[in-house]
Amino acid sequence: MRIVVHGQQAFGKAVLEALLKRGESVIAVYVAPEKPGAKPDPLKEAALAANLPVYQPDSYRKPEVWEQFRSLKPDLQVMAFVTLFVPEQFLNIPTHGSIQYHPSLLPAYRGPSAINWPIIKGEKETGLSIFWPDNGLDTGDVLLQKTTPISDTDTVGSVYFDRLFPMGVDAMLEAVDLVRAGKAPRIKQDESKATYEGRCGPDNAKIDWGKPWIQIDRLIRGCNPSPGAWTVFDGKPLKIFEARPLPAKDPKGIGGRMGEVVAVDGDSFTVVCADGRIRVTRVQAEGGKKIDASEFIATARLAAGTRLG
16 A cells, blocks of 8 residues: 555654554655744654655645645555644545544544543543544544553653553554455444543643642643643742642641641652642752752752742
8 A cells, every 4th residue: 555654743753664664655754844943853854764755734725735645646644643634635535545543532532632631530541543534623433442541650651652652553553454454444433422622731730739639649640741730839830740649537637728838858848738738759940940859949948838829
């Protein structure tokens, strides 16, 4: 099959390299255009290194872009981390259509932050879907899915980089094989089970110390590494990336006010929440780098009695 890879960043690069490694006939690569002054996208660099033609249209709604794609005579478009909207006029050009990766078990968690929200909302399982995209937002028929558990210590980073990333590359190869064999299913998504969550951004990531420890813990893990759960220290945002919850046996005896730093140790500081405490071990001050809490305590002169938020 004549395959076109469409995507960006490390995942797109990994999918391209996996296809090339096993001898697939990749004929071209489509990559999101870089912003002014930005470094070349990793997928673009990998494509150029493999002497593949690279296309970077700023929109896929233009007939001339469709004609360019059609001239390649593609059999299948493999979409690995695509952020620009791609209409059906483009998707349906290849002989066998287009398949796309999404890091959730569709129809659950459609949208751009599909890894963050399952952790924040306390799901015990997530996964990935390879689906046939259409004009909707993650609404196309499902080709295959893979699942993975979410532990009480998982972060966005561990779920994605340790599992959904490598699983996704393998799933893409499996999906290509199914398409080639004429055995790729098209399973309708159950709209009654569909959920959509918007982008998880700074507005969603602010810590409310009046919430239970379990919600704060999930928020911190579900925003690590991005966008970073945050609170306010000395009038400025302070992101918290690593912390351990300390549930109180008796919430009435936790001591201190909500958001108050009640203990400062050599490598951590402890903050009061509604039904326990949160022991913080890694942070990032505004304009700074991620550092261990011990370094922050020393440089910021954090002391017990300080109130965050």
